[in-house]
């Protein structure tokens with residue numbers, strides 16, 4: 001399950017921020033999840049709770065902000081909405097979409113008490 005390693009990555013970022021910015025207890029971690037990142041928000045939330053145990057973000061809430069997927073079609077040169085990787089272009093039906101947005105998962109904000 002790759003959500004576990006993603007959650008561990010989030011913990012590293014959170015721990016680092018708490019250490020370097022001398023933050024208190026973390027209340028909420030806002031995570032951006034791209035539509036094309038193939039990250040399951042529910043699975044990630046589950047791993048998040050597990051991984052944060054014993055750290056400054058134990059019991060913190062993970063808030064998910066979705067990022068819509070989009071891609072550039074190499075066939076008709078339009079930027080189109082993408083909901084899944086390897087989707088066909090909704091404009092021309094071609095299969096040469098190059099993803100642009102919505103590929104990543106990242107920590108957007110850390111809210112502390």
Ligand SMILES: [Zn+2]
Pocket residue numbers: 073074075076077078089090091092093094
């Ligand atoms: Zn197209």
